[in-house]
Amino acid sequence: MVEVRVENVRKTYGRVEALRGVSLNFRSGALTAILGPSGCGKTTLLRSIAGFIAVDAGRILFDTEEVGGLPPQRRGTAMVFQNYALWPHMTIFENVGYGLRLQKVPADEVRRRVRKVLELVEIGNLADVESRRPSALSGGQQQRVALARALVVEPKVLLMDEPLSNLDAKVRQRLRVELRRLQKQVGITAIYVTHDQEEALALADTVVLMDQGMIVQAGTPQEIYLKPTTAFAAEFLGVSNQLEGEVTDGKLVVGGQSIPYTGAARGRVTVIFRASDIQMEEPSAPPRAGTVALTGVLEESLFLGAHYRHYIRLAGGMVMADSPDLRRPGPVRPVLPVEKVPVYGEQAT
Amino acid sequence: MFMRRQVLRMAGTVLAAVIIFGPLSSLVIWSFAEKWYWPHLFPQQVGLFYWSKVLQGDMLRALQSGFLIAVVVTVLTLVITVPLAYLLARTPIPFKPVILMIFLLPQAFPQLPVFVNSTTLLYRINQGGKLWGVVLIHMVGALVFAVWTMTAVFKSVPESLEEAAINLGASRLKSFFSVALPLATPGIIASTLLVFLYSLDEFTGTLLVGSPFILTLPVFMYRTSVGYELQVASISALLLMVPGIVLLILLERYMKSEYLSMFGRI
Amino acid sequence: MRPSLRIASLIIALPPLAIVVWLFFIPFLSSAHLSFLREDQWTLRNYSLVWRLYRYDILYTLWIAFVSLAAVLLIAVLLCGYLRVHTNKPVEFLFKIPLFIPFVVVGHAMRVLLAPKGTLNSVLSQVGLINLNDPPSIAFGWMGIAVSLIWKNLALAVLLVLGAYRSVDETYLEAARNFGASAFRQIRDILLPMSAASLAVAGAFMFTSMLASFSVPLMIGSGEPPQMVMIDVYYRINYQGDYGTANALGVVSYLLAMGVAGYYLRTITQKET
Numbered sequence: 001m002v003e004v005r006v007e008n009v010r011k012t013y014g015r016v017e018a019l020r021g022v023s024l025n026f027r028s029g030a031l032t033a034i035l036g037p038s039g040c041g042k043t044t045l046l047r048s049i050a051g052f053i054a055v056d057a058g059r060i061l062f063d064t065e066e067v068g069g070l071p072p073q074r075r076g077t078a079m080v081f082q083n084y085a086l087w088p089h090m091t092i093f094e095n096v097g098y099g100l101r102l103q104k105v106p107a108d109e110v111r112r113r114v115r116k117v118l119e120l121v122e123i124g125n126l127a128d129v130e131s132r133r134p135s136a137l138s139g140g141q142q143q144r145v146a147l148a149r150a151l152v153v154e155p156k157v158l159l160m161d162e163p164l165s166n167l168d169a170k171v172r173q174r175l176r177v178e179l180r181r182l183q184k185q186v187g188i189t190a191i192y193v194t195h196d197q198e199e200a201l202a203l204a205d206t207v208v209l210m211d212q213g214m215i216v217q218a219g220t221p222q223e224i225y226l227k228p229t230t231a232f233a234a235e236f237l238g239v240s241n242q243l244e245g246e247v248t249d250g251k252l253v254v255g256g257q258s259i260p261y262t263g264a265a266r267g268r269v270t271v272i273f274r275a276s277d278i279q280m281e282e283p284s285a286p287p288r289a290g291t292v293a294l295t296g297v298l299e300e301s302l303f304l305g306a307h308y309r310h311y312i313r314l315a316g317g318m319v320m321a322d323s324p325d326l327r328r329p330g331p332v333r334p335v336l337p338v339e340k341v342p343v344y345g346e347q348a349t
Numbered sequence: 350m351f352m353r354r355q356v357l358r359m360a361g362t363v364l365a366a367v368i369i370f371g372p373l374s375s376l377v378i379w380s381f382a383e384k385w386y387w388p389h390l391f392p393q394q395v396g397l398f399y400w401s402k403v404l405q406g407d408m409l410r411a412l413q414s415g416f417l418i419a420v421v422v423t424v425l426t427l428v429i430t431v432p433l434a435y436l437l438a439r440t441p442i443p444f445k446p447v448i449l450m451i452f453l454l455p456q457a458f459p460q461l462p463v464f465v466n467s468t469t470l471l472y473r474i475n476q477g478g479k480l481w482g483v484v485l486i487h488m489v490g491a492l493v494f495a496v497w498t499m500t501a502v503f504k505s506v507p508e509s510l511e512e513a514a515i516n517l518g519a520s521r522l523k524s525f526f527s528v529a530l531p532l533a534t535p536g537i538i539a540s541t542l543l544v545f546l547y548s549l550d551e552f553t554g555t556l557l558v559g560s561p562f563i564l565t566l567p568v569f570m571y572r573t574s575v576g577y578e579l580q581v582a583s584i585s586a587l588l589l590m591v592p593g594i595v596l597l598i599l600l601e602r603y604m605k606s607e608y609l610s611m612f613g614r615i
Numbered sequence: 616m617r618p619s620l621r622i623a624s625l626i627i628a629l630p631p632l633a634i635v636v637w638l639f640f641i642p643f644l645s646s647a648h649l650s651f652l653r654e655d656q657w658t659l660r661n662y663s664l665v666w667r668l669y670r671y672d673i674l675y676t677l678w679i680a681f682v683s684l685a686a687v688l689l690i691a692v693l694l695c696g697y698l699r700v701h702t703n704k705p706v707e708f709l710f711k712i713p714l715f716i717p718f719v720v721v722g723h724a725m726r727v728l729l730a731p732k733g734t735l736n737s738v739l740s741q742v743g744l745i746n747l748n749d750p751p752s753i754a755f756g757w758m759g760i761a762v763s764l765i766w767k768n769l770a771l772a773v774l775l776v777l778g779a780y781r782s783v784d785e786t787y788l789e790a791a792r793n794f795g796a797s798a799f800r801q802i803r804d805i806l807l808p809m810s811a812a813s814l815a816v817a818g819a820f821m822f823t824s825m826l827a828s829f830s831v832p833l834m835i836g837s838g839e840p841p842q843m844v845m846i847d848v849y850y851r852i853n854y855q856g857d858y859g860t861a862n863a864l865g866v867v868s869y870l871l872a873m874g875v876a877g878y879y880l881r882t883i884t885q886k887e888t
Contacts, residue, residue, distance in 0.1 A: 052789055073795030085786035089808040098804070099794035153794060358703065365706045369713065372724040372766065375734035379727055390741055432627045442624045448632060449884050455639050456820070457876035459827030461845045462865025465852055466642035466649070489638045492631045550717035552830045567719045567830075574723045574834060583727065586720045593715030601708070 001028040002062045002076075002156040002189050004049060009058030011044055018044040019055070020213035026157075026206075031183050031190040033204035037236065038195060041213040043161060046193045050159050051075050062156060075157075078150035082162040084142045086134035092123075092145055093130040099153040117152040121145070121182065140171040147179075151186060158183070158190040164199065176202055197237050201225055209233055231344040234272040241278075241319045243271045245343070252343065254316065259292050263343050270344045275309065277340045278321035281333045291335045294319075298332045373590070379583035399580035408569055408585060414480070415565035419548040421484050426491045426544050431537065434499030435525060439508065452496045455489055461553050468557045478562035486554035491544045498543065502536030503529060542596055549592055643869075650863035661863035669864060675841040677871065679757050680825040683764040688818055690765075691772035696802030698773075699780040700788070707777070713770035722834025725763040729753040729835070755837040763831045768821050775817040779810035816882050819875040826872055844868050 004026035011019040018041045026032045034042040047053045049060060051072035060068045067075045078099070086095050093114055100110045118126055121144040134142050143163055150158060163179075164172045180203050183190045194200050200207050201221040208218040217224060217233050228234035235242060245254030247269055252261035254271050280298070287293055296312040296319070303326075310321045312334055321334055379385070380399065382392035403409075436442045437449070455463075467486060468477060476482035506529050514524040552567040560568055566589050574582035653660050698707055713721070728734050731752040739745045753759050783806055791805050807814075829845040836846055844864060851861040869876075 050789075050793065052792075072789075072792050077793065079790065079793050081786045081790060083784065083786055085784070085790040087787055087790075087805060087809070089811075098791070102794050102796055102800065149790075358701075361697075362703065362705050362709075365709045368766075369709045372721070372728045373716075375727045376720075376724050378734070390737055426631075429630045433631055436624050436627055440620075440624060442628065443621055446884055448628060450880060451632065451635055451640060453880055453883060454643065455635065457823060457879050458643065458872050459823070459845065459865070459868045461827065461829045462646055462848050462862065462868055463639055463642045465848065465858075465861060465865070466645045467638045469858075470638065470642060485634065485638060488634050492635055496631065546715070550719070552717065552719045567717060570723060571719055571830070571834065574726060579727060582723055586723050589720050590716055593717070594712070597711060597715045601711075 001187060003028040004157055004189060004191070005059075005061040006045070006049070007059040007061070009045070009048060009060065010056045011041075011048060011053060012056055017213050019048070021058070022210075022213070022215055023058075024208060024215060024218065026189060026191055028189050029187050030205040031180070031192060031203060032206045032208060033192045033194055033200035034208045034210060035194055035197060035200040035236075036210035036216075040210045042193045042195075042210050044213075045210070046159055046161055046191060049075075049157070049191065050077050050079050076155050077157045077159050078153055078155035080143070080146050080150050080158070080160040080163045082165055084134070084139075084146040084166075086142055086146055086149070088133060088135055090133070091130055092118075092132055092134060092137070095134060095145060096129075096149045096152055099149065103153070113152055114148075117148045118145075120151070120185075121148045122178070123148070138171075139167050140175055143167065143175065147182070151182075151188075156189065158188050160190065160192045162194055163192075165194070165196070172199075179203060201237075209236065211236075228272075228342070231270045231272055234342065234344070238274075239272050240275040241273050243314070243317055243319065245269050245271050245316075247343070254294075257292070257294050261343070265343050271341060272344065273336055273341055275320040275322040277336060278319065279335045280310065280312075280321055280323060280327060281335050283331045283333045285333065288335070290338050292338055292341055294334045294336075296332055296334055298327055298329050300329065301326055376583045376586050379579050380587055382580060400584060403581050403584050407564070408566070408581070408588075411564040411566050411569035411585075412588070414563060415549055415567075418480065418483055418487065418563075418565060419545050421480075422487045422491050422548040423541060423545045425484070426488055426495050427537075427541055430492060430495040430499055431530075434496055435503050435529060437496070437500045438503035439511075439529075452493050455493050460490075461557075464554050464557050467554075471558055477558060478560075480563060483555055483559040483563050483565070486558045487548045487551050490551065490554070491547055494547055495540055495544050498540040499533075499537060502533045502540065505536065506532045539600060542600070546592055546596060550589065646862040646865045646869075649858055650866045653859045661859040664860045665863045665867060668860075669844070669847055669867075672841050672844055672847055673867060673871070675757065676826060676844045676868075679761050679764070679843065680822055682757075683761045683768065683825050684818060684822050686761070686765050687768045687772045687821060688814070690769060691776045692807060692814075693802065695773055695776040695780050696798065696806055698777055699783075699806060700798045700801055707773075710770050710773045713767050714774065716767070718767060718828070718830045719834065721763050721767045722831040725759060725766070725831075726835045729759050729762065730755065755835060757841075759835045760828070760832050760843065763835060764825050764828060767831075768825065772817060772821065776810070776814060779813035779817075780806050783809045812882075816879060819879040822875050823872045823879070826868065844871075 006022055006024045006026075009019050009022045010017070020041075022041070022045060034045060036042045044053060048055045051067070051070060051074075055068065058068075059066055062075070086092075087098075090098070096114045096118065097110045100113060105113070114129075115126060118129060123129065123141065123144055134145060137145065143166075146163070160179075164175055167175065176199060192200075192203060201224070204221060206218060207221050207224045209216040209224060211232055217229050219227075224233070225237055228237055228239070231242070243254050245252055245268075247253075247261055247263075247266050250261060252259045252269070252271075281293075283295065294314055296314040298310055298312050300311045301308045302311075304322075307322045307324050308326055310323065310327060310332075312319050312321060312332060314334075319334060378392065381395045381397070383396045383398050384394040385392035437445065442448070464486065467489070471477045471482040471485065476485065510532070511524045511528050514528045515521065519527065549565075550567055551565070552571070555563070555565050555568050556571070559565070564572075566585055570582050570585035570589060573585060650661050651657055651659070694706075694710075697703070726733070729752075730736075731750040735753070736745055736750045740750070745751060753762065787805055787809065788801055791801050796804065827845060828843065829849065832843040832846050833849070836842060842850075844867070848861045848864050848868075851857050851864065
């Protein structure tokens with residue numbers, strides 16, 4: 001098992017800075033997800049580690065060995081691609097065995113190891129892998145084969161570039177579980193790039209959030225989800241409500257309300273909270289301690305299956321609130337527990 | 350390691366340049382050579398003597414008639430091909446596979462033995478050795494290029510764009526002129542240039558149908574080359590290369606490789 | 616389709632179709648017809664003449680076409696593999712140039728370059744590689760024709776093969792490189808098999824064009840046997856006015872092209888319809 005360390009890595013394409021000094025440790029034997037919107041530099045980082053991209057500055061280390069100058073094949077990584085990249089003219093068996101044949105492994109050992117790894121990834125029918133081509137398989141099965149192809153060479157690091165994004169939702173959820181099981185079983189250091197926050201949270205031991213070529217936040221899925229440190233992190237992790245506000249003289253002015261505020265932020269701020277954290281009360285109900293009460297009008301409620309989503313217009317914008325019951329449109333008081341109202345200063349966005 | 354790769358790369362590029370320019374460079378030297386005794390590497394006397402000589406003689410006439418023929422061929426081909434290409438790209442025109450097949454035949458079989466008999470047909474209607482006979486024989490090849498490239502061009506215009514116009518009440522004709530044609534214009538221009546160059550460079554048909562009464566530059570060059578007028582032939586060859594090279598440089602950025610590949614036949 | 620539209624579209628199709636049918640399709644059929652006629656009598660004499668006079672020329676033509684095609688494909692497959700894996704824009708541009716240089720000019724340029732007293736020999740004699748009293752003649756033989764055909768067709772082959780290689784997604788190559796596949800293995804194992812179909816069409820097209828090459832052997836041929844078939848056809852008509860034998864030879868050339876022509880026609884029209 002290998003620990004991957006990235007130190008102050010930079011990469012510029014023309015005038016676009018894809019990586020702006022990224023430093024990170026990928027724990028050995030753990031699955032680290034790099035999460036971020038498209039163009040945030042996550043794929044560039046992954047491909048730099050694989051060796052497909054030469055970085056402009058910084059170091060990449062596998063344990064204590066610096067691999068920055070090595071070509072891809074000498075780094076001992078194996079990659080799983082979004083489009084599977086299974087060679088269409090080779091059979092499933094030839095695809096998986098290709099890496100071993102390049103290493104001049106004897107034919108019977110290739111056969112043994114390919115069979116073993118295909119069993120590991122649970123390719124159902126092993127009988128005809130030597131005659132069937134990848135195109136005969138479903139997308140999910142193809143990605144299992146691609147995973148087998150990567151694992152069979154026993155790489156030091158497994159790199160996955162949005163491996164599940166081409167699959168439909170159901171297959172994706174099932175494969176997620178299996179990927180996690182497999183990675184733990186093999187015990188390999190794995191790096192997983194995705195733009196899907198749910199996927200990152202479900203799969204990873206550590207989630208690294210990136211934006212504009214920099215790391216925004218790194219931590220366990222729980223930390224990332226529950227304690228986003230910036231407005232961007234909060235927003236990207238699916239927090240649905242965002243209000244502009246201002247802090248002056250110990251007061252936070254937000255949504256047409258002035259609320260006592262003792263935090264550190266000053267000036268223009270962003271207030272971010274989840275739809276599920278809002279409770280709705282009648283405007284006439286008595287105020288409760290430890291809450292922030294806003295004033296608004298419920299305009300519309302949509303039934304989403306698990307709950308209703310209510311759209312409430314405030315003086316300073318629109319918020320969404322989830323609740324299991326249907327309410328009638330009209331004046332309403334959205335109420336938030338104080339500890340669930342993180343305030344982010346302007347510079348953090 | 351890095352240095353070695355750079356050096357190898359440079360060497361490869363130089364080798365490619367030698368392979369491509371080597372055969373052409375002797376044309377340039379010959380065109381300026383007034384005295385060149387073998388086996389000297391360079392001519393003993395260079396000058397513009399042959400350039401000034403050829404630019405007033407038969408070559409100028411060959412150049413003129415070649416250009417005239419190319420212009421007529423291009424215009425006629427364009428006019429009759431654009432509507433057909435549009436039909437082939439858009440509608441289930443009757444006998445479509447047969448039509449496409451007929452327009453592919455001249456590319457799939459040797460031309461010369463066929464053109465020998467085409468020449469007989471043209472002489473029978475008294476067009477052998479005449480300008481129009483040469484125009485017609487050029488149009489056989491030109492139509493093949495034009496139909497295939499322009500059909501591809503119209504196919505690359507999404508049909509939904511036209512359907513949107515028809516949906517808003519435009520007629521088929523109106524949608525052709527206001528949507529399909531403007532969007533296809535760059536491709537049509539590329540295809541037109543291709544036809545023009547084809548006609549300018551056509552050799553086999555011109556030799557059979559036009560010679561010795563109608564001379565174009567390729568035929569003129571052939572006659573001077575086998576007659577060992579090497580300076581005159583080399584100057585003609587250089588002039589023949591000019592339009593193609595200009596086109597290559599102009600179209601490098603804009604032309605898709607499918608169109609480019611058509612030039613290989615000339 | 617409405618009947619009026621059917622008629623309109625046929626009217627539009629008529630002029631271009633008429634020209635190609637009149638000046639290619641009918642002459643094509645009439646060469647088959649004329650090849651069986653001699654002094655207005657049906658006969659096979661033309662074909663027996665072809666057999667007697669031209670059978671070695673036919674072999675000679677096939678030899679040149681095969682050698683040139685093999686050389687062009689081999690060079691293109693490797694060169695394009697290199698260009699696909701390591702981009703080299705200048706080389707790519709250089710190899711487009713012959714596309715725009717007509718066959719006649721190529722013929723003349725090679726004649727000047729490769730003749731016994733040509734530029735190549737004078738360059739070689741400067742470095743003392745050849746004997747001036749007996750300079751080798753590459754032009755005026757099969758090698759000169761082959762070199763010219765290779766030079767001209769290489770551009771087309773590079774364009775087509777590189778296009779096919781470029782349509783192979785980068786990740787297929789990265790997946791192989793990831794396992795340590797060298798540039799050569801990437802070409803052999805991935806690029807070549809994945810673009811085999813396009814290669815076959817390009818090969819078919821070039822084979823016919825080489826078989827039917829006329830201006831190049833006319834420019835740098837020796838004027839003595841063996842000759843390429845197209846030259847035989849031309850001389851037979853120009854010097855002997857013997858349409859019967861010329862057309863029989865023409866029909867033989869159609870038959871030689873037939874196999875690949877059929878394949879070429881089928882794949883191209885299938886792609887379009």
